[in-house]
Amino acid sequence: MTFTLKELSELVGGELLGDPRAGIKDVAEIQNAMPGEITFLGNDKYRKFIKTTEAEAIIVHKDFDGEYKNLIKVDNVNLAFSLCLSKLRPQIPKNPPSIHKTAIVAKTAILGNDIFIGPHVVIEDHAVIENGASIYANCYVGHSGRVGANTLLYPNVTLYHKCIVGENNIIHSGTVIGSDGYGFVRKDDTIEKIPQTGKVVIKKDVEIGSNCSIDRGTIGDTVIGKGTKLDNHIQVGHNVKIGKYCFIAGQTGIAGSTTIGDYVTIAGQVGIGGHIEIGSRVVIGAKSGISKSIPEGEFWFGYPASPYKVATRQIASIRMIPEMKERLREIEKLINKKDL
């Protein structure tokens, strides 16, 4: 399907500089874009490709000062591009509502309308599958588990007993929700398990990447707030509470009983210790190790982590040591010579 540049420019609410009748039939990355394709400049690193791209048009930020035959200027390049992507590349349509004959659905499970349950899915007793939910092949929903309205579980997701996934969630393959928290206690020379009797509660509009592990609470619940987005391979410990609209990037781990505020951004491979509080709107740099609470709105980085400015100053100061040593030697030489 082809759209005119005018149509797309109106779709994204942008300012069109160029030929409104230019036809756009696909999207492409700037380095590969061809005639008939629209691309975007979302990161200045790619600006060099403006000279070589064959794109029909480029979506740029409204402050962009370069030139190209067809431009759409917008406030938010990524958002505008995302809208074009949805328009030009419709997703594979949802599976029509159905319950596959190989799915094992307990008689006591409560099933909403318009749900899709794929092959080999297992739904245990007293589970609830709300209207419009899609549960792909080989997923498991434990005893009294709940899958919210219009939520999508990709294949091979495991939802343990009693755990709740809210509405409009997307959970990717391999993710495990509700495995036991890591709760043990040494007793003489052996180790006793502390029963993990709480559950996991995931609010609405959450997305969780592949191969994540969200542990159930010991007594209370592990909670992931509305609209929060988790990347892949993330571990969330027991009784952790994560607020709303947070970004948490891949391979990050959050130890038990820690609280994360709202609108927090956590980069990849971060480790956050247990029983601490991360304030709202905090930003944590990649690979940081956090062992203390962080007040609202701060930006921390490093291992062990400090406020960003302190961390970068420390890194810079390490680089000064050899020169300082040299100056120290100079002074000592001078002092010796002068026979002080």
Place this chain on the structure above:
Amino acid sequence: MTFTLKELSELVGGELLGDPRAGIKDVAEIQNAMPGEITFLGNDKYRKFIKTTEAEAIIVHKDFDGEYKNLIKVDNVNLAFSLCLSKLRPQIPKNPPSIHKTAIVAKTAILGNDIFIGPHVVIEDHAVIENGASIYANCYVGHSGRVGANTLLYPNVTLYHKCIVGENNIIHSGTVIGSDGYGFVRKDDTIEKIPQTGKVVIKKDVEIGSNCSIDRGTIGDTVIGKGTKLDNHIQVGHNVKIGKYCFIAGQTGIAGSTTIGDYVTIAGQVGIGGHIEIGSRVVIGAKSGISKSIPEGEFWFGYPASPYKVATRQIASIRMIPEMKERLREIEKLINKKDL
């Protein structure tokens, strides 16, 4: 079900200060506990909630010097609390022994008594499932694999051929036991695979969290010792030997052929290199990178790691650099002025 405080105090072998007839019907976290609920003070960070909690009673350490209407004083708070938890919140009962009609069990597999095999489980030729084992939905037990007596595999566990899980194990969802070790050798400009012909042996009373990977040995075995507890997302390389009653926290990786002693504690996101030896009762701090062997009983930390005291001194000394630079400048100024 309701118990009196006297009953619970006897259960945990504690000293009761307060009303022995007080009725307890559930457990709760201290910040949320209500009348009729028992809670605990296991971490001083939560002491502030004593003023606001509505708990019927609090389990505290015997040296606790505060006051509350009903207290149970014990030697080991977490252990006592764990006992109350087991009493007040009985687990969902085990599935009754049965083999689901959709499970595919090879004719040559040897099945014990009182086992549960859930829907869509696959048990390959010559596998052995010992008495009382529970294998939940969608698990896979490879050729000649063995699942020990009373062991529980949660859904979606993969056990490769020949690998052995001992008795009384708990293995959480998504965990893979027996994938090939990372054994390759460069040959001219290509890479050859080294066959991974060993297996994995997991001893009794082990718990492994979700989404872990335990690789099989190249020639000999990868071994996890009795009573050791692994958190989630842990990678154990080929031919690694882990001793008994170790704690290994989430997202830790142990490279091939390394040996870990007994009673070792490894915090989260630690990386341990290959072909080294970690002595018994060693403790390793979170996110440490270990490339050398560590003698018995030592506490190491950092990246690259050092003994804990050395590591903390290094961290502190980095913070001194700016001040040292300032003093150096002062001396230089002075020397210049005095025209030395």
Place this chain on the structure above:
Amino acid sequence: MTFTLKELSELVGGELLGDPRAGIKDVAEIQNAMPGEITFLGNDKYRKFIKTTEAEAIIVHKDFDGEYKNLIKVDNVNLAFSLCLSKLRPQIPKNPPSIHKTAIVAKTAILGNDIFIGPHVVIEDHAVIENGASIYANCYVGHSGRVGANTLLYPNVTLYHKCIVGENNIIHSGTVIGSDGYGFVRKDDTIEKIPQTGKVVIKKDVEIGSNCSIDRGTIGDTVIGKGTKLDNHIQVGHNVKIGKYCFIAGQTGIAGSTTIGDYVTIAGQVGIGGHIEIGSRVVIGAKSGISKSIPEGEFWFGYPASPYKVATRQIASIRMIPEMKERLREIEKLINKKDL
């Protein structure tokens, strides 16, 4: 089956020092090897075991200067040993071609010859399974997915729609190929998802360990080059391009749109930021955090990473700080005394 030392020495193209008629019936690690077994010395750390091993013969490097009753001297010990391993321990034979009766294979899927499709596998519409492919139990191949000739998917692998796995691949359990890239954009106080409409393309001769996540591209593709070998728990972000014959060790994460050249070696738990370029033949040390592009052939290490020599010098210089502080104090004392 027993082979003579002469036969094995010819197999590996080595120089035999000892009894050519000695019979070898198995392989073993040097510390455990018994008569009738061949072992190898691939790492000098194990040299001490030459005194105690009971091995029939040892494969050593051609420059080895020690003595043993039977030695095979070779150019590449690991390669020679790998050949012996293949000879002496034949793998469990491949499953004979068949499609299990519980597999759900879409009518529109295209199936090659001599394929194995195990129990509970799901193959969606328009998927292609090429000749000789083996797909083990509980795997999922999405709409229009492709599994190349002679490729092996171990149990519980998830291949999303449109994603392509080339020929002669080995993909271990729990690995997810084609989950959505982590693409979101803040919009006012909420977060919008950017559709992930690209795919994953894995070239031939690739091996991917267990529980990895390879995200699909946003517009273009995520690509893993020919012969590259991934360990376990690796995350590859959307639009990442990895070259050929790379080694990537466990728990490493590569953020979106980054390019990795050919013959690159990345150790365990490395984090690589987005939108950067890692040149061919680069080596990256364990646990490094890489936020900038690295030119061809360089060796980087640390967090934040630097060229290896710079990094080790920095580490060494931190250790000098306490001594420098002491010297500074001495000078100050001296200056004070002399009343400068």
